[in-house]
Amino acid sequence: METLLTLNPLKPQPHFFKYPNSRTYTPVTNNNNCRGLFCPVSCKLSSQPSKDTTKNKVVVPGAAPSLSEDNEPPAVVESRSKNTAGVVVRRLSKRVLSFLANLPLALGEMFTIAGLMALGTAIDQGEKPEYYFQKYPEDNPILGFFTWRWILTLGFDHMFSSPVFLGTLVLLAASLMACTYTTQIPMVKVARRWSFLHSANTIRKLEFSDSLPKASIQDLGVILSGSGYEVFLKGPSLYAFKGLAGRFAPIGVHIALLLIMGGGTYSAIGSFKGSVTVPQGLNFVMGDVLGPNGFLSTPTEAFNTEVHVNRFYMDYYDSGEVSQFHTDLSLFDIDGKEVMRKTISVNDPLRYEGVTIYQTDWSISALQILKDDEGPYNLAVAPLTVNGDKKLYGSFLPVGNADSTNVKGISMLLRDLQSVVLYDEEGKFAGVRRPNSKLPIEINGTKIEIVDAIGSSGLDMKTDPGVPIVYAGFGALMLTTCISYLSHTQIWALQDGTTVVVGGKTNRAKIEFPDEMNRVLDRVPEINEPSDVICG
Amino acid sequence: MIFSTLEHILTHISFSIVSIVITLHFITLLGNETIKPYDSSEKGMIATFLCLTGLLMTRWIYSGHFPLSDLYESLIFLSWSFSLIHIVPYFKIRKNDLTTITASSTIFTQGFATSGLLNEIHKPTILVPALQSEWLIMHVSMMILSYAALLCGSLLSVALLVITFRKIFYSSKSNNLLNESFSFGEIQYKNERNKIFQKTSFFSDKNYYKAQFIQQLDYWSYRVISLGFIFLTIGILSGAVWANEAWGSYWSWDPKETWAFITWIVFAIYLHTRTKKNLQGANSAIVATLGFLIIWICYFGVNLLGIGLHSYGSFTLTYS
Numbered sequence: 112m113e114t115l116l117t118l119n120p121l122k123p124q125p126h127f128f129k130y131p132n133s134r135t136y137t138p139v140t141n142n143n144n145c146r147g148l149f150c151p152v153s154c155k156l157s158s159q160p161s162k163d164t165t166k167n168k169v170v171v172p173g174a175a176p177s178l179s180e181d182n183e184p185p186a187v188v189e190s191r192s193k194n195t196a197g198v199v200v201r202r203l204s205k206r207v208l209s210f211l212a213n214l215p216l217a218l219g220e221m222f223t224i225a226g227l228m229a230l231g232t233a234i235d236q237g238e239k240p241e242y243y244f245q246k247y248p249e250d251n252p253i254l255g256f257f258t259w260r261w262i263l264t265l266g267f268d269h270m271f272s273s274p275v276f277l278g279t280l281v282l283l284a285a286s287l288m289a290c291t292y293t294t295q296i297p298m299v300k301v302a303r304r305w306s307f308l309h310s311a312n313t314i315r316k317l318e319f320s321d322s323l324p325k326a327s328i329q330d331l332g333v334i335l336s337g338s339g340y341e342v343f344l345k346g347p348s349l350y351a352f353k354g355l356a357g358r359f360a361p362i363g364v365h366i367a368l369l370l371i372m373g374g375g376t377y378s379a380i381g382s383f384k385g386s387v388t389v390p391q392g393l394n395f396v397m398g399d400v401l402g403p404n405g406f407l408s409t410p411t412e413a414f415n416t417e418v419h420v421n422r423f424y425m426d427y428y429d430s431g432e433v434s435q436f437h438t439d440l441s442l443f444d445i446d447g448k449e450v451m452r453k454t455i456s457v458n459d460p461l462r463y464e465g466v467t468i469y470q471t472d473w474s475i476s477a478l479q480i481l482k483d484d485e486g487p488y489n490l491a492v493a494p495l496t497v498n499g500d501k502k503l504y505g506s507f508l509p510v511g512n513a514d515s516t517n518v519k520g521i522s523m524l525l526r527d528l529q530s531v532v533l534y535d536e537e538g539k540f541a542g543v544r545r546p547n548s549k550l551p552i553e554i555n556g557t558k559i560e561i562v563d564a565i566g567s568s569g570l571d572m573k574t575d576p577g578v579p580i581v582y583a584g585f586g587a588l589m590l591t592t593c594i595s596y597l598s599h600t601q602i603w604a605l606q607d608g609t610t611v612v613v614g615g616k617t618n619r620a621k622i623e624f625p626d627e628m629n630r631v632l633d634r635v636p637e638i639n640e641p642s643d644v645i646c647g
Numbered sequence: 648m649i650f651s652t653l654e655h656i657l658t659h660i661s662f663s664i665v666s667i668v669i670t671l672h673f674i675t676l677l678g679n680e681t682i683k684p685y686d687s688s689e690k691g692m693i694a695t696f697l698c699l700t701g702l703l704m705t706r707w708i709y710s711g712h713f714p715l716s717d718l719y720e721s722l723i724f725l726s727w728s729f730s731l732i733h734i735v736p737y738f739k740i741r742k743n744d745l746t747t748i749t750a751s752s753t754i755f756t757q758g759f760a761t762s763g764l765l766n767e768i769h770k771p772t773i774l775v776p777a778l779q780s781e782w783l784i785m786h787v788s789m790m791i792l793s794y795a796a797l798l799c800g801s802l803l804s805v806a807l808l809v810i811t812f813r814k815i816f817y818s819s820k821s822n823n824l825l826n827e828s829f830s831f832g833e834i835q836y837k838n839e840r841n842k843i844f845q846k847t848s849f850f851s852d853k854n855y856y857k858a859q860f861i862q863q864l865d866y867w868s869y870r871v872i873s874l875g876f877i878f879l880t881i882g883i884l885s886g887a888v889w890a891n892e893a894w895g896s897y898w899s900w901d902p903k904e905t906w907a908f909i910t911w912i913v914f915a916i917y918l919h920t921r922t923k924k925n926l927q928g929a930n931s932a933i934v935a936t937l938g939f940l941i942i943w944i945c946y947f948g949v950n951l952l953g954i955g956l957h958s959y960g961s962f963t964l965t966y967s
Contacts, residue, residue: 214922218916218919221919222916231900231905384895435779458780571894585888588884589880592876592880592881593877596873621866622866
């Protein structure tokens with residue numbers, strides 16, 4: 112935030128800044144900068160008590176930065192229109208705006224959102240009410256009062272779409288907009304103005320100040336502009352600044368956040384999604400799978416497209432683990448013409464007319480075998496639940512009388528599409544076969560040959576109109592956050608006889624600033640001949 | 648075979664160097680400030696940085712993927728980031744206050760990573776299909792770098808709080824009259840918050856340097872945390888874009904995602920408290936301390952649950 116420059120009460124004030132949230136003092140300079148005869152003293156006193164901030168408004172004339180002279184902010188004029196309702200509305204909106212732009216309120220909202228999110232991770236989301244009855248019973252409440260009634264009435268079981276959470280988010284968005292309008296934009300207008308200081312005492316009172324006993328202000332100007340500053344010289348005084356973008360960037364951050372929130376809202380109310388597991392060789396229509404997510408969701412023409420899974424296959428590491436799984440997809444439009452063909456894998460989706468198909472999962476649907484050289488028969492394969500996250504599928508081929516109560520048969524287990532493990536009628540391990548190896552196996556008199564293992568592809572589909580907005584917000588946020596790291600540095604200088612008095616301040620990089628200034632000032636050449644000053 | 652011995656050597660070298668550096672730092676802190684131990688400790692940190700870089704490169708070359716696929720590798724990356732943060736200001740500003748904190752953090756994370764607690768996951772493993780993406784490099788490295796920077800900044804704030812409250816506690820004890828002690832403590836507390844030096848006889852040189860040290864800590868903490876905040880923003884957003892490319896949803900309220908967002912919010916609160924001068928100093932340091940705890944919950948606490956999309960980082964503590 113800005114410093115209120117301490118002014119010499121004896122001289123007329125060249126300019127007068129007044130902002131909301133004004134700071135009233137200057138911190139200490141370090142006292143290692145003794146140059147020549149001058150050793151700046153390192154004590155500063157506070158000058159004015161901080162005023163109530165919400166009543167002061169900065170009214171800045173004009174848009175372009177201009178040399179400013181004595182500038183009293185004109186009083187806020189109440190409109191004398193005959194329409195009293197208009198006056199009331201305007202006054203009300205001003206009050207609402209200043210209420211929303213209050214910083215502690217915004218901080219409180221942010222804290223509330225953080226707390227609600229933490230609660231949302233602690234409480235299991237999306238379960239049936241009976242689950243909450245059991246976990247948070249009324250006869251044994253957590254912390255003495257927290258029971259399932261709290262959770263279900265406040266909507267904490269679906270925290271991230273509950274009215275409490277969304278309401279706080281809306282409030283935060285309103286605060287963001289109010290703050291940008293009332294506080295940040297005027298601050299930027301003021302920071303853009305440049306002004307010259309005409310009194311050496313004023314310069315000496317700045318955060319960092321120094322004197323160069325035998326120097327010329329033009330040399331200083333040249334060196335500063337070589338260091339990346341924008342320099343303005345007017346007679347004996349100089350003004351230079353650098354890093355003004357660091358003042359604009361926080362506005363950009365707020366706008367980017369609003370973009371993201373808006374895009375997210377649009378996504379939440381206007382998107383479609385669905386997931387499907389399709390065995391190899393089968394197909395489905397997009398519109399059957401995609402379900403609407405909100406009230407603004409309208410289906411498009413693309414929903415009539417038919418998706419055909421041509422082939423599903425997996426890659427493996429040498430150790431046997433799954434490395435990647437792929438699906439070869441063909442899209443046919445309503446007339447049966449193939450419009451697109453692509454092989455997708457994880458992290459590589461298919462995009463068609465706003466609909467995106469992602470490869471997210473896989474499964475095994477059937478096992479093709481030859482039994483006693485007859486077939487091929489398709490055996491259904493079912494997933495088996497095992498501890499851990501490794502998948503296991505099984506199938507069963509009954510042998511003998513299939514209608515008897517005690518059916519015996521050959522069991523087959525598969526972990527992936529690479530190999531099948533076979534067990535005989537007693538459950539003893541019989542052998543391992545690879546599909547397509549054409550190697551039969553003899554179990555209890557039956558000759559089995561595994562022809563193929565047919566996988567099925569787990570696909571997720573989505574259409575989301577808010578994504579471009581959200582991506583734009585993301586990019587803007589990344590960029591503006593980086594830029595707001597820049598520190599806005601301002602330097603004033605005055606040629607006082609043969610001495611140049613230099614002073615400066617910066618808003619963020621306060622640690623490096625004295626060192627940087629010293630490096631710059633070290634490079635200003637010392638003038639030994641008095642005639643050099645006249646020549647410049 | 649060569650790889651594992653090389654990795655072994657590098658790990659142990661970096662661990663021992665950092666322990667030596669830490670001891671040197673404590674000696675300089677407690678004893679006199681002589682230049683020699685300081686200089687050699689700086690060289691030691693540079694050597695540690697090179698060792699850790701070598702360690703990460705060896706793992707990268709051997710396993711074929713960027714070394715950030717599970718908790719062990721992310722811990723090594725974290726200690727590497729700490730040593731990086733230690734070195735970068737060293738080239739711009741010779742002596743700074745960060746050194747003790749970054750050096751200690753490096754050794755603690757490196758020690759934890761190489762300790763016997765996580766022995767079974769030292770070996771490089773293969774990458775599951777979901778992690779085979781270029782986004783892995785950007786997202787995870789940004790997140791770990793941001794954790795390192797934010798942890799450093801929060802530790803500086805913790806140090807600031809400790810020093811501030813120790814001062815108030817001791818000076819309010821050292822007065823005879825009861826009324827005077829109360830108002831003196833109040834004035835001193837206000838001075839801490841306003842950072843004005845009053846020419847009273849109560850203040851000695853030692854207090855001046857201490858107050859200036861507190862101000863230095865405050866500024867360093869602010870700069871480091873704002874840098875870490877930038878990295879955190881980029882990390883979270885790149886994670887969201889990756890999730891959208893891989894699974895179709897840029898935000899699914901996964902526990903890890905939610906806690907990263909909570910961390911982001913807490914540090915945004917920190918940055919906003921610094922805009923108002925009367926909240927600076929102790930208040931913002933309290934927020935930063937809260938942020939410190941939240942980062943640990945986000946990094947380790949969620950992994951202990953082992954659920955959700957980020958289950959790659961989960962581990963079980965075994966005593967082997």
